Amino acid sequence: MPLDPALPSFVPGGAPADLTVALVAYRSLSFLPRCFETLRVASAGLRVRVVVVDNASGDGCLAWLAAHAPDAVVIANTQNVGFGRANNQVLPLLGEEPLLLLNTDAFVAPDSLRAALAALAADPALGLLGVRLVDENGLAAPAARRFPGIVSSFLHKTGLKRGDPHHVELVADPATTPGAPALRPCDWVVGCFYLVRGTVLRQVGLFDPRYFLYFEEVDHCLRTHQAGWGIACLATTTVVHVGGGSAAQMPGFGPRARQVSVLQVESELLYWRKHRGRPGLLLALGLGLLADTVLALKAWAKARLGRGAAGDAAVHARNARQWWTLARATGFGTRPTR
Structure with a gap:
């Protein structure tokens, strides 16, 4: 049974769905209860299928899912295949519905799923959507981005250019800011909340499997743009993103915050x-x-x-x-x- 029997259940594999949500888990057991609870609340009135791909976590994640989320579809990998490849494993389970890639350390607001799906449905030219992100303290986190440049990245890293040249500013609250757009066009959106139209998946595919972690969404968004689709970030709903929950468990991360992975x-x-x-x-x-x-x-x-x-x-x-x-x-x- 779900954590709270009063909360919605997810639709099973093969059943019609309004949305499929893909969660890639890697040693993220501590995040799962909150992630699933917020996801169930946001699923009210929607047919939502949840697919969890466990990248050989070995931390009790599979046992927790069996006990507390038996209505989720679970794919259990025998090794950590990376973020992009794990998400690609969900594609054969999809129907015509959009796919939401959601990090296990990203916690949706009650209106996040409905607002994002409505924005996608309202603009037929929009192929991919992100939302406003904040950290646990409510501080805005990068969500809408510009494509990286080789020289601009160098200037930013060395401090020769102040500010983040790849950041696209979102207004704080379009509902209270006259004339502020709810949707902000951008080059790419951060992959912790990554809503892709089903047509885009059939035309462009999802992630290039060569990327184990990082740059997979940048590459996918570039290919989506090249196929003629728009990408935007929705500022009217907010997702809390802890950040680095699973990545910090992977090899290649040093104990010092300044060490590049x-x-x-x-x-x-x-x-x-x-x-x-x-x-x-x-x-x-x-x-x-x-x-x-x-x-x-x-x-x-x-x-x-x-x-x-x-x-x-x-x-x-x-x-x-x-x-x-x-x-x-x-x-x-x-x-x-x-």
């Missing part, structure tokens, strides 16, 4: 090689190495002056070496390492 660097190299060719890959590699070298020198100088942590320079130096190591391991962006 090997997963992120690898995906970035694959992305630039795919969309900018060898010249773009070499430019991204060179600027990535240069950025971390500059940051290492700045951190060393600050430490000498007593204004920074002594280990920061070593962290950035490791990051710089990581770019070159992963470039070679991926055949300069032509193949994944996992």
